[in-house]
Amino acid sequence: MHSWTDTLRFAFQPVVNLRTGAVAALETLARPETGDILAEARRDPELDGRLAVLAFRAAARKESLLPLHLNVFAATLADLGGLTPLRDAVRGAGRMPWEVTLDIVPPYTHVPHRALLEAVASLREQGFRISADGIGDGDVPLRLLTDLSPGLVKLDASLLARPAAVRAMRTLCEELGALVVVEGVETEHQCAAALAAGAQLAQGELFAPPARIPVVDVYVPPLAPAAVAAPRSGPSVREFVRPAAVLPLSAPAEQVRALLTGSPDVSGVLLVDAAGRPVRSVHRSRFLLSMSTRYGHALYAGRPASKLGDPPRTVGVDATAWEVLDVVAVGGRDRTSDDVAVVDGQGRCVGVVRLADLVRALAESRVEEAAGLNPLTRLPGSDAIVGEVDRRISEGRAFALSWLDIDHFKQVNDGAGFAAGDELIRAVGGALQRAVARQARVGHIGGDDFLVLADEEALDPLVSAVLDASWAVGGRPVTLSLATVVCAPGSVGDHHQAAAQLAPLKKAAKALRGASWVLGRAGLPGHEVRRGGPGPAPAETGFAAAEPRW
Template identity: 25%
Template sequence: MVGDYQTLKNIIEQSLLTALFQPIYDTEQAQLYGYEALIRGPSNSPLHSPIALFDSAVEHGLLSELELICRQVSIETFAKLGLQGKLFLNVSPMVFLQDDHPKGATLSFLEQYGVAPEKVVIELSERYVVNDPELLAQALLYYRELGFKVAIDDLGSGYAGLKLWSEILPDFVKVDRHFISNIDKDSVKREFVKSILALGANINSKVILEGIETEQEFYQLQELGASLGQGYLLGRPELLPVKILPSVLTTHQRKVKYGNYLDKLASSVFQHAVSFDSQTKTGAIVDYFTQHKHLHSLPIVRDQIPVGMALREEVLELFASPYGRALHEKKPIIDMLSSQPVVVEADTKLDEVAKLVTSVHDEQLLWHFIITEQGRYIGIGSVRDLLKQLTEQQLQQASYANPLTQLPGNVPIYQKIDDLLTKQQAFHFAYFDLNNFKPFNDVYGYAKGDSVIRVLADILQSYCTAEDFIGHIGGDDFIAIFVSDNWQQKADSICQHFDQAIRSYYTQEDLNQGGIVSPSRSGELQKYPILSVAVAVVEPDVERCRSHHDIAELASSAKKEAKKRCKELGKSAVYLCQRRGPDGL
């Protein structure tokens, strides 16, 4: 017995259920997409787990009653918490086979709690087998006609997922976590998910990948083209869901949004080089090396597909013995090659090329590598040029991206501002500066100071959308460029979130006394309040401001006023500068 009848009956009649919410993210846009409602029974009951709860309901014939109360609790809690995005409700297909299951109850709950039907997605789970797919299809079509989106849950875990998918063309398909677990190490799972994503795109069904638990799985799924994800890495089921983007999403957003500043490709070290067919006689190769003393290697191809690299020292050594020429000159060069060269596509990133090159143990092969385009030979790359490019790239890193947060540094910030001014596009420029950061660093140490800087970077990313631009000037100074009208709401939310988050970085003693005591610049002990962020905002007149220098001057003046406001209020604050140009109002 999973659970006795009366225990289950009491849970249903007294609504002794709790709705938890697990976030679903649009990983491509790095923003919340919605929540799946997950039900739990009383914590002190054998029916606490959803599996035990629903198995008991099936056993005792109370599935319809349990389903209805679960939906009501989920919708009510979703509305009371003011959660954003779509609400995914799990529906057992077995209730569709019960004639006494009331119709219209879900719509009634939504109307009662003020939730629009178009925000709701009905998930059909394959957990319980039903032998009448046509009836299930009709039921889901019924929900769709009421304004709901429909989804097939746990695709691949049961009996008829693909069949149902082809018949009813659901709005969403959720791929079972079995196919996500260790997908970065399993080529079969990668091919399965890749085909499901392609099929979803063709029939306009959104694919949600469940059970993402590691960063390796996450990045592998991004490479496959995934855009909707769910799992412990992105957020666990919670009674009060956290409204901040998970760090893996903010990091991914930085890579997508700003990665192109530094990423150079193998094509940047490309150079033309004559290639030889694999059946070319070895004697001809030796003669070519003899005539061109500066060459160290020659690419060998078959129908323009690279098959090897002839190395000067290796080939000439064959002819060094008294009978070497007679033995080898008429043999095809392909038979004389002993090592396989590094072959890369022209669009391979330089750091990936470097990994491949350094994995080669044959020192002679370290002169050059072969570059291809769609598998066909186009030229070679010099390892020396590769190292030179990588060194230059690292030297530029500090100018283009901050090493601590990987956010754009001064150069791309200036480029963005000047570009907006050239286009005469209106924007708000916000300068974020931590108050009393140096004393905090002195007392708590640089490691903790770096953590605070990264937290502020994550908070900025979580509230700024794809159209905004975020930069890290250095130290504890950040900027945000807002082109939308809701900049004030975003700036206020950033301040509020930071004021809450920063408290966990202080000891309880310092929290109780409202700050830390540290020597001032003169050496005297001084009390410094809890860290806060001053946000100085300017709205430049794009017709009068000529370059980023004008914006920097305005922001510098506004920063002083923002810090004054923080001191007056005792917390983070936003100040909007009234000046709009270098010559005043």
Template identity: 25%
Template sequence: MINDELESILSEQRLTPLFMPIVNTQERSILGYEALIRGPSDSPLHSPATLFKTAQNCGRLLELELLCRELSMRRFEHLRLEGKLFLNVTPATLLEPDFRSGMTLELMERIGFDANRVVIEITEQLPIDDYDLMKEATSHYRELGFEVALDDLGAGYSGLRSWSELCPHYVKIDRHFIEGLDSALIKQEFVRSILEVARSISCQVIAEGIERIEEHRALNDLGVKFQQGYYFSRPSAQPPRELERQLFRYSNGNAASPALSTQQNLASITHRRNPIASDHPLNKAVELFRQQPDVHSLAVVDAGRPVGLLSRETCLGLYLMPFGRELHERKPVSSYMDKNPLCLEERSGLEAVSDRITRSSTKTPHSDFVITSHNQYLGIGSIIDLLKLVAEHQVRNARHANPLTLLPGSVPANEEISRRLQQKQPFAASYIDLDNFKAFNDSYGYEKGDQLIIFLAECIKKSTDDSVDLVSHIGGDDFLILFGSADWQQRCEQIQQEFQNGIGRYYNDADRKKGGIKSTDRTGRERFFPLATLSIGIALPDLQLCDSYHDVARLASDAKGLAKQQQGHSLFINRRKG
């Protein structure tokens, strides 16, 4: 009966491909999707483990896998998903009598699927301990031009031996080592070791099985860039094309506020020195140091990716030893380099940079670090220059912060507007004004007035994403938000709702029951003022028409003025672009 069910599934193609995103947490983007197959929901072969085991017992494993690949690629193309497609492949299919080389490529040509987008994930649908078969499968797909990933590192056949000898493009850490990572020091040390080996063989590490924000945060702290798990998204027939930015609140990529972006600053301290390859002899490195007396270290780079850092002190120390030159000069640089140097992406936020320095083993001010762009070698930076940069930003931000809310003031806001205009980065400028604040201040006093402003600042911060939105307190009861978030209107409405929910507690019982207070207006006449509300004006500046922050400020101010003409909470969007 089970054989008939398998026959029915294969002949009628009753399989459903689901897709699960693999996330680049530093760039806050999706690297690609892993295709996962499910049998019919009402079938005893719904589970992939049962499905593949049955297919192997019936001698139809290859037929099943080819069908899975075809359906996954066709669905991937139909959905027009971007990024790479990770296809699970069982090594045992190479033993099937009908197997012949090139079947997957032929399938792709028939479908019209770009082979460069496919990563063959050597997976363990079925237990196997045959290392030679594992090696044959990896070599087979590499020779066909595919990128290869090894699944479940630390479980089954995917041990350290297969990883280090087969040198795949990607390796996935088994979920056992991710579960509870935040509180398990042994697991953290395991992940650190994996990262060190991966860096030495130019392999990318993917952590899978992330279900909790604490695990995600722990992986970020360890420097694991690629992550996958229910925390981001469950497998779905309609997977997300982008992820909610709130998921990346603890990611290291650009964790600091946009005003603290180091994209241009790290470039300013980057020394674009020529690197050296890991297989070059030590005497070549020594000669480079002699030609450049001010250089403290050389980046060791293979195929564009940094794999180590070689210091001048190391080379000199070796050459000063008795017979040091004769013993070491012809040995490869890889034997002497630091295989775990501090590496920073040029777009890393200063907050993340400062944290990485604190946790790094690089302690001396003359130590250098490697600067990369999308994991490709860019140049060398020095710790002392970086520490100066961090200190300068901290002093500058403190100097321009509003003393009441400690939020950035008008100077950082204007600079951020200028930066976004220059880089043609779309944004929404939201001007927030507190209605009836003067009457409240006159009736309740300045201390209560300050408490109300602080409450408004908390409502704004709670409703914004500090990884892409800049909140600034530009004076008095006026706030300016530069939204990078696409859902800026919903966030503004959320700010008004948060404020509405909490404003009552700043009034006494009598005023709260009346819905406001009696006070004098600016002309000296006494009148009734309702409970405080928010007027929000929003500008959507045209990046071609607006030349400076003055243009954007004018658009936002005009919108706020029109919003204040309405009673109660109001939101006005200025349709004029420049």
């Protein structure tokens, strides 16, 4: 009599890092030849638990070093309270629990949430990683999603038609410390949309279909740098994480050599303790060079590989690419090509980052940024500011958008010359940069016009440092005008609406006498005059009269 396992096969689909184009993990998918074993597993937690074990063993037989994703129904975890047979299977195969991510699959309706959360806590304590699957096409309550606090959130590709929802989920994931994965990506347009919405990982037919033999090379379409969602303070290290080759700290050198010679794409091995914390880092070239010397194999083959390792370089999962470069810069030059281990809050390894990936991405971002800088002040133009405005709006964050210019600037140019005018513009731009001290974004949008994006509480120091300063050209006083619109969450829909709210305030500020500042609030009538006297504003520069800029 044949068992249902006789007709059960498994396929493997890669999870792709959209930043690096590398395969970050493999998801194992059941493919029964007859019947609907998945429907039965949904009703039978014991059967679903056995499927997870079989899926893991099928992946282990492929001898892939990649992290694995296994599907398990939410009801299974709530009913079984954990997956002891899976943990035993993982240990028995010589793998570690933190190399396995459990994709918790809907439905969640009628699943006891307390029991589910307790089971997830137990699995996480054992070292397993947790992913919330089917978001956007399932029934997971938002409150439960935050309580689960998964390391990954898998979104259905249908949500890409609603980019605001994806961006909102990205914001939530940033708060949870989770990565965003988009499932079911089939077209290059969807891939570009996933990147634009801030997803870091994806899987689907576009990259590689499920296959009986795990694939390493996947197709990732070339994307323009503008398609990549701009990070808040430099690219996050999460966007560059590659799977780590890990072995126990006690592993002999011969085992490390076998791993490296059998996997030419592995640049190094991390030796970890029983909790998965990196203790030693073995660099591929240095290790193989030591083993290949005249007596190297005889000296080291049976000894612990840690003797040929170095202290690992580590960064937290919340680090930025710039912080990784700081870590690489410390120490000898011979270690600049070493992988940097990325660790979670418990110090456990979640992967590695390679210097080449970081340098390439940072160079691209710098080239793009430099192309948008104003050649006079070296400040970004309006694109950088309005892009940040739209991000703040999508994230539901309040902000203050300010416009500043030099009063009667044409008269300055006509009376003192364009060189003096350029020098004044540079001085004002430099003063703005120093005043905000990284607490705001400053843009030079052309001529003598500047934009400043900041939190409302940063406005007073800005005004004191710039607007209240004494400005002069050729011994003649010069004044500045400032207009600010404060936008509360929901008060504007995009940067166009914010600019429309700012326009009448700018006109009101220019109508005042002397240095002026007008502040209004989006959606509310009227404005507040914080600096400046009643108009009309005279030509205070003392230069020859000229037509007003308006």
